[in-house]
Amino acid sequence: MAYDRTAMLNILRPAVTRVMTPLGRALARWGISPDVITAIGTLGVVASALVFYPLGHLFAGTLVITFFVLADLLDGVLARMTxxxxxxxxxxDSTLDRLSDASIFSGLILYFVLKDDPEIVLAIVALFCLVAGALVSYAKARAEGLGMTANVGIAERGERLVVVLVAAGLSGLGVPYVLAAGLWLLAAASAVTVVQRMVHVYRQAVVR
Structure with a gap:
């Protein structure tokens, strides 16, 4: 369930919670499990990203993905109610979040590769964003598993999602260069975040 959201999603949570609460009450009455909502949200993101993006429907895909990303907050609302x-x-929730993130970047990679004029460089940048994002999450999880913290960095999951979805959506509306700029920015920010977390953990583990 959505218990430990990143800073960006935590900012959205109060407004989303107000909207989701009536639906959460209905789902609770129907006996729907929060885990089911988690799975549905992930399935929606994965299917949307891997269908819309490779076909070049960036704006429509972004709208649908955003819907499921926000709906994923419903599992936390439902868990608190029940x-x-x-x-x-x-x-x-944390495990399926990784799957959702991977599907978004995989969809964009396929989009760049399958174009009539393939953009291999941007496909590689998108792949780097996927790998770096996974490292950001792994660094935090591994640090916490060792009894330390790694809750630092300029590109946590919420920020990464906002950048890639806004860039893809605007590109789908015909804004030039915005997707390339967004991916390059995200690649740099993700790399910096990985280094920030490694340094943070090093200071806790070695520097006393």
Missing amino acids: GKGSTWGAFL
């Missing part, structure tokens, strides 16, 4: 929050739910 009292069914669990360690398993938190693990499932």
